[in-house]
Amino acid sequence: MKYIEVVAAIIRHKEKYLCVQRGVNKYPYISHKYEFPGGKIEKGESHQQALRREIQEELLMDIEVKEHLHTVEHRYPDFTIKMYAYLCTSANDEYTLTEHIHGLWLSKNELERLDWAAADIPIVQGIMRSKG
Numbered sequence: 001m002k003y004i005e006v007v008a009a010i011i012r013h014k015e016k017y018l019c020v021q022r023g024v025n026k027y028p029y030i031s032h033k034y035e036f037p038g039g040k041i042e043k044g045e046s047h048q049q050a051l052r053r054e055i056q057e058e059l060l061m062d063i064e065v066k067e068h069l070h071t072v073e074h075r076y077p078d079f080t081i082k083m084y085a086y087l088c089t090s091a092n093d094e095y096t097l098t099e100h101i102h103g104l105w106l107s108k109n110e111l112e113r114l115d116w117a118a119a120d121i122p123i124v125q126g127i128m129r130s131k132g
């Protein structure tokens, strides 16, 4: 079974969190799902470096990586991912989508409205339960 390690940025700006939607994918269970931006960690990269690179590529956005929030391991039918989620901040709410088909800023209590990738559900629940 393929195993991949992924970093995800929980980007918070003014009490809202940036959520992005994937386009069509060869795996139907991931197509059109919402996720936190990020991606695979490249060889030799730290989590922080991978996050800053991926967010620059996907959103043309500069972030500051704060604390580690959650690590989840999820087994999809074709591969398993280990995802490290970090709280991140941005100087403003501007972004340009280069890979995703939709993006939106939602407050904590609105997060559960979206159709999230299965691996993200424990992360979303963790954010919703968190204080502050």
Ligand SMILES: Nc1nc2c([nH]c(=O)n2[C@H]2C[C@H](O)[C@@H](COP(=O)(O)OP(=O)(O)OP(=O)(O)O)O2)c(=O)[nH]1
Residues within 6 Å of the ligand: 006, 007, 008, 030, 034, 035, 036, 037, 038, 039, 040, 081, 083, 117, 118, 119, 120
């Ligand atoms: N970035 C990110 N990926 C997630 C999340 N949840 C989730 O299941 N994933 C999965 C989807 C992808 O299979 C994988 C992340 O890989 P990726 O975005 O770098 O790359 P990809 O498979 O879409 O594309 P490729 O690099 O193979 O062309 O992790 C999430 O919240 N953020």
